[in-house]
Amino acid sequence: xxxxxxxxxxxxxxxxxxxxxxxxxxxRRGEVHGFLGPNGSGKSTTIRVILGLLKAxxxxxxxFGGDPWRDAVTLHKRLxxxxxxxxxxxxxxxxxxxxxxNRLRGDVDPKRRDELVQRFELDPRKKGRxxxxxxxxxxxxxxxLASDAELLVLDEPTSGLDPxxxxxxxxxxxxxxxxxxxxLLSSHILAEAEALCDRVSIxxxxxxxxxxxxxxLRHLTRTAxxxxxxxxxxxxxxxxxxxxxxxxxxxxxxxxxTAELDDALRKLSAIGVRGLTSQPPTLEELFLRHYQGEGGDxx
Amino acid sequence: xxxxxxxxRLALRRDRWLLPLWVVGLALFVIGIGSSFxxxxxxxASLESFAASMSNPSLSAFYGPIFAVNLGGITAWRSSLxxxxxxxxxxxxVIRHTRAEEEQGRRELLxxxxxxxxxxxxxxxxxxxxxxxVLGALVALGLTAMGFGAAGSLALGLEYAxxxxxxxxxxxxxxQLTQSARAxxxxxxxxxxxxxxxxxxxxxxxxQNSPLSWISPxxxxxxxxxxxDERWWVLPIVVALAVAIAAAAYALSxxxxxxxxxxxxxxxxxxxxxxxxxxxxxxxxLQCGNVxxxxxxxxxLGLVLGxxxxxxxxxxxxxxxxxxxxxxxxxxxxxxxxxxxxxxxIMGIIAAAQGxxxxxxxxxxxxxxxxxxxLAAAVGRNRWLGGHTLMAYAGPLVSMVAAGLFTGxxxxxxxxxxxxxxxxxxxxxxxxxxASWFTVSIAVxxxxxxxxxxxxxxxxxxxFLLLGQLGAVLQLSQWALDVSPFTHxxxxxxxxxxxxxxxxxxxxxxxxxxxxxxxxxxxxxx
Numbered sequence: 086x087x088x089x090x091x092x093x094x095x096x097x098x099x100x101x102x103x104x105x106x107x108x109x110x111x112x113r114r115g116e117v118h119g120f121l122g123p124n125g126s127g128k129s130t131t132i133r134v135i136l137g138l139l140k141a142x143x144x145x146x147x148x149f150g151g152d153p154w155r156d157a158v159t160l161h162k163r164l165x166x167x168x169x170x171x172x173x174x175x176x177x178x179x180x181x182x183x184x185x186x187n188r189l190r191g192d193v194d195p196k197r198r199d200e201l202v203q204r205f206e207l208d209p210r211k212k213g214r215x216x217x218x219x220x221x222x223x224x225x226x227x228x229x230l231a232s233d234a235e236l237l238v239l240d241e242p243t244s245g246l247d248p249x250x251x252x253x254x255x256x257x258x259x260x261x262x263x264x265x266x267x268x269l270l271s272s273h274i275l276a277e278a279e280a281l282c283d284r285v286s287i288x289x290x291x292x293x294x295x296x297x298x299x300x301x302l303r304h305l306t307r308t309a310x311x312x313x314x315x316x317x318x319x320x321x322x323x324x325x326x327x328x329x330x331x332x333x334x335x336x337x338x339x340x341x342x343t344a345e346l347d348d349a350l351r352k353l354s355a356i357g358v359r360g361l362t363s364q365p366p367t368l369e370e371l372f373l374r375h376y377q378g379e380g381g382d383x384x
Numbered sequence: 385x386x387x388x389x390x391x392x393r394l395a396l397r398r399d400r401w402l403l404p405l406w407v408v409g410l411a412l413f414v415i416g417i418g419s420s421f422x423x424x425x426x427x428x429a430s431l432e433s434f435a436a437s438m439s440n441p442s443l444s445a446f447y448g449p450i451f452a453v454n455l456g457g458i459t460a461w462r463s464s465l466x467x468x469x470x471x472x473x474x475x476x477x478v479i480r481h482t483r484a485e486e487e488q489g490r491r492e493l494l495x496x497x498x499x500x501x502x503x504x505x506x507x508x509x510x511x512x513x514x515x516x517x518v519l520g521a522l523v524a525l526g527l528t529a530m531g532f533g534a535a536g537s538l539a540l541g542l543e544y545a546x547x548x549x550x551x552x553x554x555x556x557x558x559x560q561l562t563q564s565a566r567a568x569x570x571x572x573x574x575x576x577x578x579x580x581x582x583x584x585x586x587x588x589x590x591x592q593n594s595p596l597s598w599i600s601p602x603x604x605x606x607x608x609x610x611x612x613d614e615r616w617w618v619l620p621i622v623v624a625l626a627v628a629i630a631a632a633a634y635a636l637s638x639x640x641x642x643x644x645x646x647x648x649x650x651x652x653x654x655x656x657x658x659x660x661x662x663x664x665x666x667x668x669x670l671q672c673g674n675v676x677x678x679x680x681x682x683x684x685l686g687l688v689l690g691x692x693x694x695x696x697x698x699x700x701x702x703x704x705x706x707x708x709x710x711x712x713x714x715x716x717x718x719x720x721x722x723x724x725x726x727x728x729x730i731m732g733i734i735a736a737a738q739g740x741x742x743x744x745x746x747x748x749x750x751x752x753x754x755x756x757x758x759l760a761a762a763v764g765r766n767r768w769l770g771g772h773t774l775m776a777y778a779g780p781l782v783s784m785v786a787a788g789l790f791t792g793x794x795x796x797x798x799x800x801x802x803x804x805x806x807x808x809x810x811x812x813x814x815x816x817x818x819a820s821w822f823t824v825s826i827a828v829x830x831x832x833x834x835x836x837x838x839x840x841x842x843x844x845x846x847x848f849l850l851l852g853q854l855g856a857v858l859q860l861s862q863w864a865l866d867v868s869p870f871t872h873x874x875x876x877x878x879x880x881x882x883x884x885x886x887x888x889x890x891x892x893x894x895x896x897x898x899x900x901x902x903x904x905x906x907x908x909x910x
Contacts, residue, residue, distance in 0.1 A: 133756075133909075133910070136759075136760050138756060138759060138760065138908065138909040138910065139908045139909070139910070140908060157759070157764065157765075158762050158763065158764045159762070161760060161761055161762045161763070162762040164760075166757065166760040166761075168753065168756055168757060168760075170753055171757075172752050172753045172754050173754075174666075174670060174754060175487070175564055175566075176564070176670070177652075177660075177669065178651070178652035178653055178654065180652075180653060180654040180655050180656065181652070181653060181655070181656040181657075181660060182656075183656075184655055184656030184660065185656050185660050185661070185665075185666060186757055186758075186761055188656070188660070188661040188662075189661070189662070189663070189758060189761035189762060189763050190761040190762050191762065208651075209654040209655075210651035210652055210653065210654045211651060211652075212649055212651075212652055214487065214563060214564060214649075215563070215649060225757070238760075
């Protein structure tokens with residue numbers, strides 16, 4: 086599959102700070118790609134390099150196969166961007182900003198724009214300075230979603246949105262993917278990424294630490310099992326991939342690497358199961374394992 | 385009021401360079417004029433002849449009347465613009481620490497801590513009052529130390545201090561009225577401008593007791609007459625006025641919500657108009673208020689001073705001795721040409737300041753993160769900065785054309801020669817443009833090449849202003865005067881037109897602009 090965004094070994098320093106430290110990111114055509122990392126890990130810097138607003142000190146980046154620093158204008162016609170911290174012109178109305186941004190990119194589809202204004206329940210006649218953070222975010226989102234750009238670059242697009250609007254946003258992204266658009270979605274909200282993304286890249290301190298499809302990454306996570314057994318839990322704790330094993334009478338709880346889940350379940354049913362709950366693995370857990378330093382036994 | 389002291393310290397920390405710079409700078413300006421006059425006019429006879437040559441209606445219009453023919457008196461007269469500049473600086477300081485903070489949302493953060501409702505207003509007011517008091521004290525002490533009369537020096541110091549107090553209160557009210565700091569600044573400038581113009585019109589007639597000058601707060605304060613039989617009773621009137629206005633500010637502030645203005649913001653259009661489709665369209669939309677506001681100011685100034693120029697001329701013609709003295713200073717130039725030339729020299733620098741303000745708006749857009757969404761659309765770096773730069777060149781041009789046309793019309797109407805005077809005076813106004821543009825191009829170069837230092841552009845404006853206004857008084861050497869582009873302009877109206885310096889200035893402006901644009905293409909945005 087063709088890469089819409091391809092970057093490797095990006096390095097960017099600001100004075101003493103090394104914001105990007107050899108970052109790699111590949112976004113394929115037609116996918117929703119989650120770009121995950123905590124605050125200050127370099128997500129926004131990476132996006133600005135991809136947009137050609139910053140020039141990387143080292144490494145290579147291509148956008149639609151072109152050089153975003155050199156060919157910014159032609160490449161930008163094919164994308165729409167929502168900045169992480171949306172600031173609007175204080176004396177322009179939200180409606181004016183939406184129209185302006187779309188005209189700068191190409192043409193506006195007024196029907197689609199009005200539909201989105203309604204869906205996001207935005208009052209487009211208010212002046213920029215009077216919008217709350219969530220409403221400023223909506224202005225930028227509507228401007229991006231109303232465009233016919235092939236690629237949407239969204240930097241933490243749901244920060245400040247209420248849960249209702251967040252679900253409207255998620256519905257929109259699902260539609261965009263169905264329409265064949267590519268989305269780069271930076272976030273630190275893992276539930277959002279799990280709900281929307283085909284593939285994710287996780288970065289930490291300016292470096293990519295994991296990348297893959299959700300199921301590939303789930304493979305790296307652990308499932309939590311609580312079981313009530315018919316027999317004694319001998320041999321369970323010594324199984325490969327079982328961690329934090331606790332037995333209390335006939336009740337056991339443990340975590341198991343998702344890759345070894347099958348073996349553990351076979352063993353459980355051999356002993357005999359009266360009750361079983363399992364907690365599916367979340368990105369959260371993987372995320373925490375990556376960010377809580379070198380704690381825990383990494384595989 | 386809880387927390388006021390912490391807020392005062394915060395504001396002083398933020399203004400630790402700015403505040404001392406203008407307070408000490410203005411005080412040194414006055415003291416410098418005093419010391420140079422002291423060395424130039426040693427005896428009463430030379431003072432008398434200087435005062436006689438300066439006592440014409442047009443200069444009275446600009447600086448006010450000379451109330452006392454002694455060193456202190458002419459120093460107070462020559463530095464009367466300090467009243468305006470310090471009042472403006474004080475007003476901007478108040479708004480910077482009240483409405484601007486609120487608009488940026490920082491007030492909200494502070495307001496959630498243990499800080500009283502009126503603490504922000506009180507802290508800003510306290511700083512502005514303190515700064516104007518320090519300015520007054522420095523002037524009074526400095527002039528007394530030079531041997532000027534102690535009572536007169538105290539009066540002059542109090543004149544500056546009390547003007548600062550008054551405009552602290554005016555700005556405090558303005559900060560309550562509107563939601564945007566920009567609008568609050570314009571209200572303050574408007575009040576100051578009207579108050580100045582009332583005095584200008586009042587004093588242009590040559591009558592020291594024109595009612596217009598008495599109702600203008602600026603005119604009223606000048607009628608304190610430092611060094612010449614001081615009218616001390618003027619001070620309590622202005623102080624009472626300041627207290628009343630400040631009380632209004634507190635009452636308004638107690639009544640309104642955070643972030644709200646007394647004047648509500650109306651909803652705007654739901655769709656963008658036709659013009660808003662390019663970076664230039666956006667720059668125009670953001671800056672058209674600025675351009676129109678300035679041109680109205682220049683039109684009013686032109687009408688008032690163009691009319692005053694002729695009455696100056698006739699006053700001089702009645703006085704053979706004065707006419708003779710002026711001919712020695714200005715050569716063949718007539719007094720009205722001298723006056724209009726001096727006026728345009730100042731207006732040219734004001735227009736340059738306007739252009740610098742327009743360029744720095746681009747940098748402000750960038751720092752606020754509003755350049756990013758535009759540059760992430762299909763907009764190149766040149767088009768974005770070019771839009772703002774074009775506005776920055778158009779603004780001063782429009783202002784000077786307005787100034788030239790309306791000064792010419794007023795002067796032409798007064799002399800009965802509209803057809804002859806308008807093109808002549810318009811030409812004299814336009815000759816300032818290359819120097820204004822050169823100043824603007826310095827700002828463009830800074831924004832492109834040294835964005836973090838782009839505020840330095842104001843330093844150039846102030847330096848050019850001081851060289852033009854004080855260079856001759858301080859008897860600086862020619863190479864120092866030559867630093868300012870305005871020194872090189874032909875002396876119009878009346879003088880000879882020399883094209884070479886104009887071509888040079890334009891060429892340098894083009895080169896600096898190109899350098900700035902190239903720098904902006906090569907650097908990171910943000």
